Amino acid sequence: AGGRRVGETPPVVLGFLPIFWIAGEDFGILYPLLNGGTVVLLTRWDPEAAVTLIERCRVTSMVGTVDNYVELMGLPGFADRDLSTLHNAMAVSFVLKLDPAIRARWRDATGHVLREASYGMTETHTADTITLGFHTGDFDLLSEPVFCGLPVPGTDILVVDEAGVPVPMGEAGEIIVRSPSLLTGYYGKPEATAEALRGGWLWTGDIGKLDDRGALHYLARNKEMIKTNGMSVFPSEVEALLLLHPAIQCAAVVPKPDSARGQVPFAFVQLLADQDVSGDELREWAAQNMAGYKVPTVEVLDTLPMTATGKVRKADLFTLAEEYK
Template identity: 35%
Template sequence: MSVYDDRPWLALYGDQPADYDIEFDDALSMFRAGVERDPDGDALRYFDGTLVRRDLDEMTDALAAGLLGQGFRPGDRLAVYLQNVPQFVMAMVATWKAGGVMVSINPMSRTRELSYLLKDSGATVLLSLDTLYDEVARDVVPDTDVRLVLTTSGLDLQTRDDERLFAGVTRQRHEGTTDLLEFIGAHRGQTPPPVTLGPDDVAFLTYTSGTTGVPKGAMNTHRNVVFTAQVYRDWVHAGRDGAIFGIAPLFHITGLIGHVAVSMLVPAPLVLAYRFEPQVVLDAFLEHRPAFTIGAITAFSALLNAPGFRKEHFDSFTSIYSGGAAISPSAERGFLEATGKQVHNAYGLTETTSPMTVTPFGSPSPVDPTSGALSVGVPAPSTIVRIQDDDGQDLPLGEVGEIVADGPQVVAGYWGKPEETAAGLPGGALKSGDVGFMDPQGWVFIVDRKKDMINASGYKVWPREVEDVLAEHPAVRESAVVGVPDEKRGETVKAFVSLKPGSSVTPDELIAHCKQRMAAYKYPRSVELVDELPKTVTGKILRRELRGS
């Protein structure tokens, strides 16, 4: 069997149809239907603060009206530079009501990274945490197309400030910025004019590193968002039994869909806790009694190893999924023993708007007897997963090749990058860059990554970007960056560096150099100084010879 179009895995889902209806044309209609079904139900919970759907709807109307009054137009981009706070969701909905596109930005991005993302997306509005504006954005905004800066605080919309997260934090006001809640208050009671959004319109841009290492804005459409939200609801049982807990960062595709979008669709309360801090999260589990979450296995491991962890912390959960980093069979067993709950596996990329394969709810993933790998699930409904060779030809079941996905969740392309779109999404199907195989029952197994991407705690790091930063140091002649095994992070970043003649620098100084210029998950945790890097006869550095060092 060379083309996986008869979907033998459908039997795993019972009698569900192969053609999976998409219920809404756009994500805003999905949100509005949830408000209509349960207007007084909790939309967002944030420590001791609660926002019901009716109020969220009114506040996002006001924000959208205010944006339009400031010259924001359909198709414009609003960039969000926040932690996991309710204001993130407010910005998403308001952007859609104004006919715009949200740009999600990692709050760990520093000056160089933020500058690139704002310029590449052409964002005209930036919503930033006040602290991040002070530390990073104030130096970036003047050189971009941003015309309006809204700031907000992690202290807003709650009164019980957790000292473990907010010790020493105070609300800040900065010249040239506008406070978000004051901006909403000034437009309260206003409604934006009706907006027409189609399934092929872009809902948000999510940035991912590509084969060249240059971040690319994946254009996640409204069809993508609605479809994958339904997959979470129907096949993962997200939100069916109660609240959803936001463990994954909201800027990431897992958080955008597996937390925010599905909570709008069901609808179900979404519980947020600013950022991942194990003991804060465990306390929130006991307080809010969530029923579903999805996050990297490294986050779950941190919870199990946190002081004071008890099995009872997970009592309220009926569905738990992991994505972003591979799960080992031993980690799956350890989680079950510690919590009494089965953690299910899912696999997807930014370009598949979260899942392309899913472990059916209630079914443990099989383990491949040859490699010992745990399956990442079966193809999501209406999704075709192929395994292809280097020439793009389909391989028989059981053979190893590149994983290629085609379905309603695959993005339309990369923002402003037609050549990269043609190369990575030929004919609309995504070439994942991951290597794996499919067994006769339809279970997909990932064997390795085709390229040199490093996966550190679920975050993807492109070696070239780290090497470019190292090259900025005056003592560095050449460098090569690889991923090496790490018990806590799965993989961690290691750099091999050769120095210019007569130059001197210590590994710690090079680590500090990178740490100052890069997001926390990217900088190398170790640096090894070498006289020469291994190369081919043509001068290409051989990273594979360094990985075992």
């Protein structure tokens, strides 16, 4: 996701993602090591320290959450700081999602493009796709969510039905991956290993589709996909639509059991600091901006529950949704 071009000087990488996290190991250690580069390690995220080190060490590459980049741009005098060397800025959309407005702010301030890093997971060593080159006209951000890009060299990706047969292009199915980077098995869990690894392919448990360019789109985790009266509702799509509301900072959608329809979408949202809008008002807005079967019940939380690595704890939200009448 950040390869070195022929004749290019070795990379200088700012690393602050946890090294015990596979993305931190890949982008903060292995990528610069294999390319003969330099690693600038932060013990913890600090936006002022980060921008100072980018200037001082002439950092060329970094991976951070979208929230990290927003914090950088919020620093006093950020537009006057020298980030001219940082040509390979990669984002991870966990809470805040990368959108054209955030990308435009970053481009105006630095002169460079901010793009999503990749699609992947621990079992595949995380970097299975690349979005490089799809930023023109914000094609990657305006495509049906979530755009993941093309498989990296040496990696094969298929979207299949329950029998393992590839589905037609544009249709949803389970994403399976084959590459030299796959895990060999789950320690002490032979049954889980046999379930995940079949014929050299990893069954990811993710639902996605391939478009006519051969690019992958992520839709949902298998257990997160919502079936409402037989219609598929993908949480990522509803989340992306909710984020168009000017009061919403972040959103997470999960299935809620429903006796009449099987399941219904339930959204938990966190508002921007200066906003005051109710869940009912947000639901009314959603009813005007998305198909009826996708319209979620909306609950406003002060903060969404997060893991130590910055991901929304959807397991907590599954339980919380079931408690609402």
